[in-house]
Amino acid sequence: MTMSKSPAEIFGYSFPDIRETQLLIVGGGPAGLSAALQALKLGLKVTLVESGLELGGQLVKQTHKFFGSSLERAGTRGFRIAQELIKELTPFKGSGQLEVYLSTTAIAVYPERIVLLSQLSGKVFPIKPKAMIIATGAQERMLPFPNNDLPGIYGAGGIQTLMNQYGVKPGKRALIVGAGNIGLIVAYQLLQAGVEVIAILEAMDRIGGWWVHAAKVRRYGVPILLKHTISRAIGKEKVEGAVIAEITPDGLKDKYQVECDLIGISVGLTPTVDLLRQANVKMKYVAFMGGFVPLRDREMRTSQSWIWVAGDSAGIEEASTAMIEGQIASTSVAKWLGYISEEEAKREIDQLWARLGYLREAEVSSKVRKGLEEVLVTWGG
Amino acid sequence: MWLEEHPILDFSSKRPKLVKFYFEGKEMWGYEGLPIAASLHANGIKVYRYSTRLNRPRGFFCAIGKCSSCFMVVDGVPNVRTCITPLREGMRIERQRGLGKIDLNLIQGEAGSDDNV
Numbered sequence: 001m002t003m004s005k006s007p008a009e010i011f012g013y014s015f016p017d018i019r020e021t022q023l024l025i026v027g028g029g030p031a032g033l034s035a036a037l038q039a040l041k042l043g044l045k046v047t048l049v050e051s052g053l054e055l056g057g058q059l060v061k062q063t064h065k066f067f068g069s070s071l072e073r074a075g076t077r078g079f080r081i082a083q084e085l086i087k088e089l090t091p092f093k094g095s096g097q098l099e100v101y102l103s104t105t106a107i108a109v110y111p112e113r114i115v116l117l118s119q120l121s122g123k124v125f126p127i128k129p130k131a132m133i134i135a136t137g138a139q140e141r142m143l144p145f146p147n148n149d150l151p152g153i154y155g156a157g158g159i160q161t162l163m164n165q166y167g168v169k170p171g172k173r174a175l176i177v178g179a180g181n182i183g184l185i186v187a188y189q190l191l192q193a194g195v196e197v198i199a200i201l202e203a204m205d206r207i208g209g210w211w212v213h214a215a216k217v218r219r220y221g222v223p224i225l226l227k228h229t230i231s232r233a234i235g236k237e238k239v240e241g242a243v244i245a246e247i248t249p250d251g252l253k254d255k256y257q258v259e260c261d262l263i264g265i266s267v268g269l270t271p272t273v274d275l276l277r278q279a280n281v282k283m284k285y286v287a288f289m290g291g292f293v294p295l296r297d298r299e300m301r302t303s304q305s306w307i308w309v310a311g312d313s314a315g316i317e318e319a320s321t322a323m324i325e326g327q328i329a330s331t332s333v334a335k336w337l338g339y340i341s342e343e344e345a346k347r348e349i350d351q352l353w354a355r356l357g358y359l360r361e362a363e364v365s366s367k368v369r370k371g372l373e374e375v376l377v378t379w380g381g
Numbered sequence: 382m383w384l385e386e387h388p389i390l391d392f393s394s395k396r397p398k399l400v401k402f403y404f405e406g407k408e409m410w411g412y413e414g415l416p417i418a419a420s421l422h423a424n425g426i427k428v429y430r431y432s433t434r435l436n437r438p439r440g441f442f443c444a445i446g447k448c449s450s451c452f453m454v455v456d457g458v459p460n461v462r463t464c465i466t467p468l469r470e471g472m473r474i475e476r477q478r479g480l481g482k483i484d485l486n487l488i489q490g491e492a493g494s495d496d497n498v
Binding site for chain 2 (some may be wrong): 051052053063077079103105106120139140149150151152153155157158159160161162163164166167168169170191193194237238272295
């Protein structure tokens with residue numbers, strides 16, 4: 001490893017009481033939960049840490065039904081998928097095979113395979129796993145425009161959290177920027193919550209998300225303005241309106257001024273890779289996958305032999321593929337730790353890859369397929 | 382405002398206990414255990430802090446503890462991520478101005494595995 005300083009060198013002492021675990025999973029979203037279930041079924045001892053108040057990640061705020069195959073629980077609403085996964089974990093918790101830390105953030109990785117966990121109470125403590133799966137998900141991108149920092153301008157995912165997870169009406173009149181899947185879904189969910197949606201703006205000349213989601217909002221009469229964007233927000237202490245501009249060959253042309261108390265920004269996600277960077281995992285910038293992502297082999301293993309990755313932190317995709325990646329990673333960990341044979345692992349991982357292939361057939365997955373060509377490697381040795 | 386009716390989600394039957402808390406000294410009500418930011422938003426409070434250099438109002442943004450936009454001073458402790466910190470009865474919540482000062486005496490607590498699965 002190339003990291004130079006150990007905790008002993010940095011803090012001047014070694015940690016007195018280092019908890020040990022076989023598999024540490026960072027992130028309790030779809031990738032982390034599925035990874036945990038798979039590892040537990042294969043007999044491993046698992047520690048799962050989640051920075052938020054509850055498990056489920058972005059699933060808990062998804063009220064729509066998922067597509068794909070029944071193996072990935074298609075036809076089930078996202079929040080119910082989270083409930084099902086959490087329920088399946090419960091017996092393992094009772095048996096002591098699984099330990100879950102909520103409100104706990106993994107803040108540092110050291111070359112001795114030590115990970116520092118920080119809890120809301122202020123308590124920080126080290127844990128030493130044999131293997132780690134990083135499933136830290138993604139964060140929302142911001143769009144540069146004047147006044148984009150005004151309260152009332154939120155990430156579209158942030159709006160979902162406020163509204164679908166905690167039951168807060170996020171505003172009265174909303175404008176959505178970005179007609180990808182999240183923008184379209186959030187617009188529909190705002191309507192369900194009784195919020196007026198003025199329009200969805202899309203800079204491209206086509207809708208980025210699935211047609212079925214676009215059709216749902218169009219049926220409610222919400223316009224989707226292609227080649228339009230927000231040129232500025234209006235307001236002093238909080239957002240009171242916005243100026244909508246057309247994107248022309250000569251630049252932005254202001255066209256409409258609207259009143260709104262909520263603007264949802266849905267212009268894509270960036271993988272949350274802070275821990276991977278700290279661990280000196282080899283990364284590559286791949287625009288198709290949302291930014292810097294780790295190189296990984298077919299088993300989701302990174303350049304650090306004890307670290308695997310799964311879900312959006314490996315490249316922006318879908319909850320369904322994240323769940324499969326989590327299972328692949330745990331299968332690989334189980335093989336490495338001697339819980340299943342090479343042959344069993346290969347058979348299982350081949351099957352999981354076949355399911356990934358099926359989910360990635362769609363046209364909207366073409367970016368992911370191209371991105372994978374750049375990050376999928378074979379580690380020597 | 383709290384959502385009461387929803388075509389898919391059932392909020393009203395599942396709400397936790399209503400508790401009293403203080404925002405800038407003013408008495409408010411919110412749900413215990415839900416994030417502080419949620420109860421503030423439902424009470425119509427959207428400005429959570431003022432930025433360090435330009436003193437601009439900042440509010441909620443990512444809701445998952447990643448962006449730092451919702452930092453507030455909670456019971457004297459600054460830089461609290463109010464989007465992932467649960468509301469407790471009697472909490473005193475203030476808007477944060479600038480960076481805030483950390484009083485190390487206020488930080489305490491024991492590490493523990495949660496039973497919430």
